[in-house]
Amino acid sequence: MINVVKKIFSSNYSRSLRNFLQIKTTLSNKPKKIDSTISDFFYWNQDQTNSTKFMLTNLSSHTYPLENENDSVRMLIFDNNGKNIKSLNVTLKPFETLNIFFSDLNITGYGSFFVFHKFSKLNDIFKSTTYLAERGYVGYRQQNGVWNFMHGNKFSNYLDFKNNIQTIEALSFYNIEYMPQVSFNDTREGFIILNNPLKKLINFKVKYYSTNNNLLSSEMVNLHKYQTKIIKLVNSCSYVKVSSKLMLSRPIILKKYKTYFDIFHG
Amino acid sequence: MNYYFFLNFEELNLDSSVEIFNSPPISKFYKKKIEDKKIVIFYSKDNKWNYFDYGIIKKNTFVTIKKSELPSQLDNQSLFIYLSDISSELSIDYENDYNLSLPEWRSNIKIISPSTSCSYQGELPNHFKNKKLSLISCSPMVQQDNLVENYFILVNLSKNPTKNPFDVEILNSKKKILDKTTFYTNTINKYSLKKLKNYNSEMFIFKSSERGGLPLYFSRNIENKSMSLEHTHPPQAYFIFGDTFKYQKIKKNYWFS
Numbered sequence: 108m109i110n111v112v113k114k115i116f117s118s119n120y121s122r123s124l125r126n127f128l129q130i131k132t133t134l135s136n137k138p139k140k141i142d143s144t145i146s147d148f149f150y151w152n153q154d155q156t157n158s159t160k161f162m163l164t165n166l167s168s169h170t171y172p173l174e175n176e177n178d179s180v181r182m183l184i185f186d187n188n189g190k191n192i193k194s195l196n197v198t199l200k201p202f203e204t205l206n207i208f209f210s211d212l213n214i215t216g217y218g219s220f221f222v223f224h225k226f227s228k229l230n231d232i233f234k235s236t237t238y239l240a241e242r243g244y245v246g247y248r249q250q251n252g253v254w255n256f257m258h259g260n261k262f263s264n265y266l267d268f269k270n271n272i273q274t275i276e277a278l279s280f281y282n283i284e285y286m287p288q289v290s291f292n293d294t295r296e297g298f299i300i301l302n303n304p305l306k307k308l309i310n311f312k313v314k315y316y317s318t319n320n321n322l323l324s325s326e327m328v329n330l331h332k333y334q335t336k337i338i339k340l341v342n343s344c345s346y347v348k349v350s351s352k353l354m355l356s357r358p359i360i361l362k363k364y365k366t367y368f369d370i371f372h373g
Numbered sequence: 374m375n376y377y378f379f380l381n382f383e384e385l386n387l388d389s390s391v392e393i394f395n396s397p398p399i400s401k402f403y404k405k406k407i408e409d410k411k412i413v414i415f416y417s418k419d420n421k422w423n424y425f426d427y428g429i430i431k432k433n434t435f436v437t438i439k440k441s442e443l444p445s446q447l448d449n450q451s452l453f454i455y456l457s458d459i460s461s462e463l464s465i466d467y468e469n470d471y472n473l474s475l476p477e478w479r480s481n482i483k484i485i486s487p488s489t490s491c492s493y494q495g496e497l498p499n500h501f502k503n504k505k506l507s508l509i510s511c512s513p514m515v516q517q518d519n520l521v522e523n524y525f526i527l528v529n530l531s532k533n534p535t536k537n538p539f540d541v542e543i544l545n546s547k548k549k550i551l552d553k554t555t556f557y558t559n560t561i562n563k564y565s566l567k568k569l570k571n572y573n574s575e576m577f578i579f580k581s582s583e584r585g586g587l588p589l590y591f592s593r594n595i596e597n598k599s600m601s602l603e604h605t606h607p608p609q610a611y612f613i614f615g616d617t618f619k620y621q622k623i624k625k626n627y628w629f630s
Binding site: 117129132134135137145162164166168169170171172173202203204205206232235236237238239240241242243244246249252253254255256257258262275283284285286287288289290292293320346355357362364365366367368369371372373 | 392393394396397398399400401402433434435437475476478479480481483488489490491492493494511513514516518521546547575576590592593594598599600601603604605606608610611612613614615616617619620623624627628
């Protein structure tokens with residue numbers, strides 16, 4: 108009986124209702140397919156100044172180290188317009204970690220990407236209704252500076268065994284406003300980076316505030332399926348609030364300094 | 374309660390700061406009342422907790438505290454921060470759930486050079502203080518460039534104010550022990566990876582069966598002109614829903630056996 112109640116309470120219908128009533132709100136839905144693995148929607152930027160690399164590691168070795176299994180990985184890379192411009196299939200040996208340099212992929216610009224893992228012991232994980240998620244580490248670099256690392260921002264999308272991508276990001280009936288708990292007072296140029304993990308349009312609203320909590324201005328940022336946008340903050344902006352129908356409109360923060368930059372999830 | 378902390382690298386001519394917002398990331402989900410709070414900085418010295426009342430943070434404002442601007446009595450200490458009720462006694466055991474929220478109520482924890490900064494949004498949850506944790510941190514973030522220095526940082530906060538030593542081992546992915554070091558409780562511990570320059574490994578594993586904490590990786594070029602700071606996920610963070618701790622247990626059993 109307890110298990111049935113638990114199952115009903117944790118279903119996606121129940122999650123939507125909980126979010127509507129704001130009782131035990133949740134930021135993620137469950138994948139509709141049990142045989143799914145999850146990925147963040149990672150940001151990349153590759154041009155003459157900027158470089159990106161992804162630290163691709165065998166997650167089977169992290170999960171079942173004694174099994175010594177290969178890990179088959181599928182990377183799906185989208186440009187800033189949401190177009191799938193590259194798909195990679197990589198097989199990792201046990202305990203192997205590869206640097207995936209975007210400079211080797213013959214792509215330039217910026218956008219977002221998914222990383223989905225598959226290995227045979229995943230079936231054991233599925234049986235316990237748990238899902239494996241790639242939340243790994245992306246390195247960003249300018250010229251010959253150090254690789255500036257940032258891990259995944261949130262549980263985003265899943266790939267089922269029929270290779271369909273779906274989101275697990277929970278949606279709200281009304282706009283939910285998110286405030287990154289960081290100021291931009293120390294930077295000469297501040298940016299936020301937003302991407303859209305959904306197959307439909309998201310309308311983000313970005314509000315710019317001064318240190319004294321005065322609303323300086325606001326703007327709508329519309330992102331189509333899998334699009335990515337880099338938004339430069341207005342002058343004198345001290346902090347931002349971002350809202351949309353996503354339960355978690357958490358942006359990536361980018362700050363430029365005299366000799367380098369800082370990047371982290373907000 | 375969540376705690377925050379400074380990352381000290383004065384010896385490298387670097388400053389650090391903690392930026393605290395007195396409002397949650399999503400107000401709509403937050404059911405408590407936002408109110409003015411007292412910022413308390415504390416540290417372990419002579420086997421007891423020492424407190425410094427930094428002052429009031431007004432509701433819906435933020436404060437950036439630079440380590441270099443704090444009184445000299447706080448120099449060379451591992452400093453932690455919490456938000457207290459204005460009328461409460463200064464005490465690490467003072468329990469409150471004011472800065473617990475969905476998603477986590479974080480602060481910007483930053484290392485500052487004269488020309489750039491690196492930071493992450495961090496917090497040290499109260500259960501880190503109350504539980505006897507162990508450590509497994511697998512990091513692919515170490516950079517083997519000759520002009521780059523890498524540091525492993527372990528932030529430990531324990532209920533008992535004494536600074537007790539504990540051993541940490543550094544392994545490669547084949548479980549070979551490359552080095553050992555001693556860390557202390559209630560300390561922002563640092564380990565330079567210079568010694569590991571000769572090991573051509575894509576992954577280093579920092580391990581302790583005695584104590585745990587928050588593992589962070591800091592890299593800088595030797596002129597402090599470019600820097601990086603990030604933490605590694607705990608083992609269960611690679612899973613969502615169901616029994617995520619089952620897989621943490623499998624991973625820890627492997628590395629501790």
